[in-house]
Amino acid sequence: MGLADVKSMLVFIRGDLCLWQRDPSGRYAEIKKEPSASQLEPYILGKTLLHKSVEINMILEGYLEQNTDLAIVREELATIQDEMMSLLSHVQATDHAQYLPYLDLLNSTIDYLNEVAQISDDLMPGSVGQRLANYLATINPLIASISQYVTNLQIQQLDDIMQCWLRQGLIELKSSQVVLVAPNGPRKDFMEQQYFETLYARDHVYYMEMPSAQIGSALIHDVILAVAKHVYNRRIGENILHDPTAMYRDVLGPYAPKALERLGQKASSEEPVVKQCPYHL
DSSP, rough: OOTTOOEEEEEETTTTTEEEOOOOOOOEEEEEEEGGGHHHHHHHHHHHHHHHHHHHHHHHHHHHOOOOOOOHHHHHHHHHHHHHHHHHHHHHHOOOOGGGGGGHHHHHHHHHHHHHHHHHHTTHHHHHHHHHHHHHHHHHHHHHHHHHHHHHHHHHHHHHHHHHHTTTOOOOOOEEEEEEEEESSSSTHHHHOOOOOOEEEEETTTEEEEEEHHHHOOHHHHHHHHHHHHHHHHHHHHHHHHHHHHGGOOOOOOOOHHHHHHHHHHHSSSSSOOOOOOOOO
């Protein structure tokens, strides 16, 4: 249903880009699978640093606003400090230019955690807030730079894979569809979706959410069947309602404002009376 003219399906799931092709019987089978940058260490390390910076902020904001036990705060920060020191040692031991953008954030964070560790318990409430503000002011541009860097890694890797498959003649844009599978949650401006919508001019790209626990065991066959339904609905919308998104909205929705307006006019023109509920027996 809906995929009769789709020769290839590209499925982005669990960080991999998978290429499935349709055989003469109409069944799809995987012929290629490549990891995106999100599966590789440079990207993972960058995302880890970003998350650790957020975690530090959350721990200290919790302490300042909710009076979290100071011993627990120090223990949590010490754990992060050990993790950051390990990451720094790893980066310094790796002769790879891809890790250089992370050094400033690593060093700034380790220095800040050292400062906090040296504050006495009695001075902690009064001084940690300003030190946190100074730390955030220092790392905000570094976070923006690393965020751009890891995004570049992912987009470039996806494009490298796609251009390779296009050159090899494994896919044609006009006869292929893309489905991106992501966990439930806020995914506005999903960067992989932006890449494929740019490459395909939006028409062939589908976005699907499922619970995180299901993604690990999701079968791509089932994903393709779900996409077939979306393709079918899009074509019905185009052919009958002249809008490819119409099947995802209430077709009577545009008529509701006028009905509500009429209801309001009717109510304002009538004397307020107590009426018996028409469904009351």
